[in-house]
Amino acid sequence: MLEIKNLYKEHQGIIFNHIDLSLSHGHALSIECTREASDMLIDLILGKHIPAKGEIHIEEKVNTEYIKKGLINIGIVLREEGYYERLTVKSYLKFYSELLDSQVNYKDIMRKLALLDIGHMKISTLSYSQKRRLSFARERLKRLKLLIFQEPILNMDRDGVRIVLENLEELRLEGVAILNTSVSLKETIILGGQSYILDEGGMKKVQTDDEEIERKYSNVDDKGETNIPKKDKYEKVDIDKIEMKPRYKIEKIPAKIGDKILLFNPTEIDYIESEQGISSLSVRGENFVCTFSLSELENRLKHFGFFRCHRSYLVNLQRVREIVTWTRNSFSLTLDDKNKSSIPLSKGRINDLKDILNL
Known part of the structure; x- marks a missing residue:
């Protein structure tokens, strides 16, 4: 769905040094980076900045060409957004539903994002967590193939975190490609999928335990047994040859x-x-x-x-x-x-x- 190859860009002190990224339909990818780096990455994907070197493709098309006709397929939830503060939650989503000629029932989206009971409230009276869910609901009205989400659960209340994660998982299972960015490494791990760290040195993958387990047990023979290399299997040990070392209790x-x-x-x-x-x-x-x-x-x-x-x-x-x-x-x-x-x-x-x- 989203392919970034050998991307290099330097802008206002931010350096992207040969970034490679591949995100397929039905997969999630979360990146820990500064807010400035997140903004520039999104601007590059959306064609607002041009790479000094490298390529960005969306559904095998150059991103700038795809954006001209396919923006309806890309959801973008930014960390800071402007709202029509005087509108109610319901009228705000109804307005965007009509504007987007959405094929999705906006009331159904309100239910999924737990907004039905506050539908009558003006946006100006909402909490931070409620506004974030409202932004997410707005983007769910699109014909999503790619969702870009800045800091999906950072500083959210507990119910908000659960609701956002459930909706992200639902979208992923429906085949939507999800790209999250956050200043918190813990958040990128909790969000699931592949986690990366983006800094001046490039993009580094955060290895997870689940990947390690999957890799260890992925090689199964015809009998259904795991082919573990001999060096990983138990070997006989001569106890008399073991060098006994004193054991100390670490207290500091x-x-x-x-x-x-x-x-x-x-x-x-x-x-x-x-x-x-x-x-x-x-x-x-x-x-x-x-x-x-x-x-x-x-x-x-x-x-x-x-x-x-x-x-x-x-x-x-x-x-x-x-x-x-x-x-x-x-x-x-x-x-x-x-x-x-x-x-x-x-x-x-x-x-x-x-x-x-x-x-």
Whole structure:
């Protein structure tokens, strides 16, 4: 559906360095990037900016040519939008339904975005979360083939997050290609699909646990058995030849601030996040850089109640308040820390967590 090849663009201090992106019908892709980078990427896709190098195609057509006739097939929900503030929710969507000559019943869309009970309210009186759902509803009136969504669930209330995720999943199952952008890596992971980080170094894919599991068990023989390389299978070990090393109980986790090294007790740490190989400890709502990798921290903290809930996250289970199911493929953990943090939970790790918690 959307194909970006070898894209290079420099504009107002933002650099896109040889970006490659491929998004098919019925798939979702989420990108963590700055707001400025998100704006420029969308402008490039919509033909408002011209690449210095590279190509952008939509349904195998040059994007600028496709936009001339196919804009009705592209939904765009921006982080900040203007509204006809004096209109009610119902009249606003009815107006766009007529304007777009929509084949979709706008009342049905209101129901899906939980707007029916506030249909009589003026837009000026709506909350932030309600306005975001209204913008999404407007774009669902189109004959969507591609949806571009800036910060779909950032700063949304809990009900709003659930509603948006359910609607995104419904569109994806209907064959719509979905491109999300956000300043939050956690958000891109919770949104599901493929997650990427976009910066001056280019586009980097965020590896997920589910992809790792799928890749490991994708090679199945005629007998239905997994073809695992010999080196991955159990081998006999001579216990007498094992070098026994002393075991130490790690009671302090170091973090750096300038020239100082802080030592935290494991119980002080709410969760640990790894981004581009750098581990960050979340303690009382503040983040501290740690020199250990996430895997090293996992080994050091597993006896203190820490759980690897996602490839990029390690969480203190004593801080977990809720296990939240957004959709059948999207899960998160809500913590009772200072910020009431929401941490991604990989689908492939749910059963392990249930075993630990005896659920």
